[in-house]
Amino acid sequence: MTDLRFCLTIDLMKRVKDTLYLLESGTFVNAYAIVRDSGVLIIDTATPGKADGIIRELGSINIKPSDIKAIVITHAHPDHAGSCAALTEKSSAGMYIHKDDFDILLGKTQPPEPPYFLGKIATFISGHFFKFTSPRDPRPLDENSRIAGFEDLEIIHTPGHTPGSMSILDAKDDTLFCGDAINNRGNKLTGPNKFFTNDTEQAWRSIAKIGALPFKTLCPGHGMWISEHVQQKIQDLLSANRPG
Numbered sequence: 001m002t003d004l005r006f007c008l009t010i011d012l013m014k015r016v017k018d019t020l021y022l023l024e025s026g027t028f029v030n031a032y033a034i035v036r037d038s039g040v041l042i043i044d045t046a047t048p049g050k051a052d053g054i055i056r057e058l059g060s061i062n063i064k065p066s067d068i069k070a071i072v073i074t075h076a077h078p079d080h081a082g083s084c085a086a087l088t089e090k091s092s093a094g095m096y097i098h099k100d101d102f103d104i105l106l107g108k109t110q111p112p113e114p115p116y117f118l119g120k121i122a123t124f125i126s127g128h129f130f131k132f133t134s135p136r137d138p139r140p141l142d143e144n145s146r147i148a149g150f151e152d153l154e155i156i157h158t159p160g161h162t163p164g165s166m167s168i169l170d171a172k173d174d175t176l177f178c179g180d181a182i183n184n185r186g187n188k189l190t191g192p193n194k195f196f197t198n199d200t201e202q203a204w205r206s207i208a209k210i211g212a213l214p215f216k217t218l219c220p221g222h223g224m225w226i227s228e229h230v231q232q233k234i235q236d237l238l239s240a241n242r243p244g
């Protein structure tokens with residue numbers, strides 16, 4: 001009998017570039033896979049319960065769990081870190097997060113609350129709805145750190161959405177993974193959702209920082225990747241937000 005979930009999962013995967021895949025495509029949050037001869041790096045792991053689906057998606061291009069060498073989480077929100085513990089267990093990959101979100105991921109501290117009443121309620125509800133298990137033995141990153149096996153990738157601290165929000169720059173591939181620092185809503189770039197952002201001003205400074213980086217393809221945590229006129233779109237976003 002056809003496994004309908006399997007078919008559905010294969011449909012989810014999209015090839016962004018030769019060695020880059022968007023996983024969980026079609027759901028509201030993205031995970032990405034950088035596939036190299038030396039191994040696979042996963043960026044973000046979607047909501048809890050998605051590890052098997054991600055493994056099935058990777059299986060469709062003949063990638064085994066043991067091929068995954070590193071898992072990087074852009075920030076410690078449950079829709080991005082939800083399946084990192086399970087995926088780490090199933091792959092034995094090294095797991096990385098920025099040092100300023102490290103204790104949040106481990107459940108040792110609570111994330112700072114957004115400065116809006118609705119944001120506080122939204123954070124409370126999502127924290128209970130998407131309960132996730134903290135991974136064993138994550139490794140903290142800062143801008144001077146490197147990911148084992150992927151030393152060419154640069155860690156860019158882009159805080160504001162959370163204290164340890166970070167972007168990952170793949171300069172060789174002209175690609176930036178920005179987590180929730182910038183969203184793509186229907187081919188229109190936006191800042192992070194303010195109801196889940198603990199420091200909006202800092203978040204906009206991070207968008208300006210991203211706008212000064214050299215890349216051609218932006219891979220956000222929510223919405224499709226963008227490869228056309230990215231720098232101009234980021235400058236337009238910054239201009240629209242600038243008080244006139």
Ligand SMILES: [Zn+2]
Binds near residue numbers: 161196
């Ligand atoms: Zn987030």
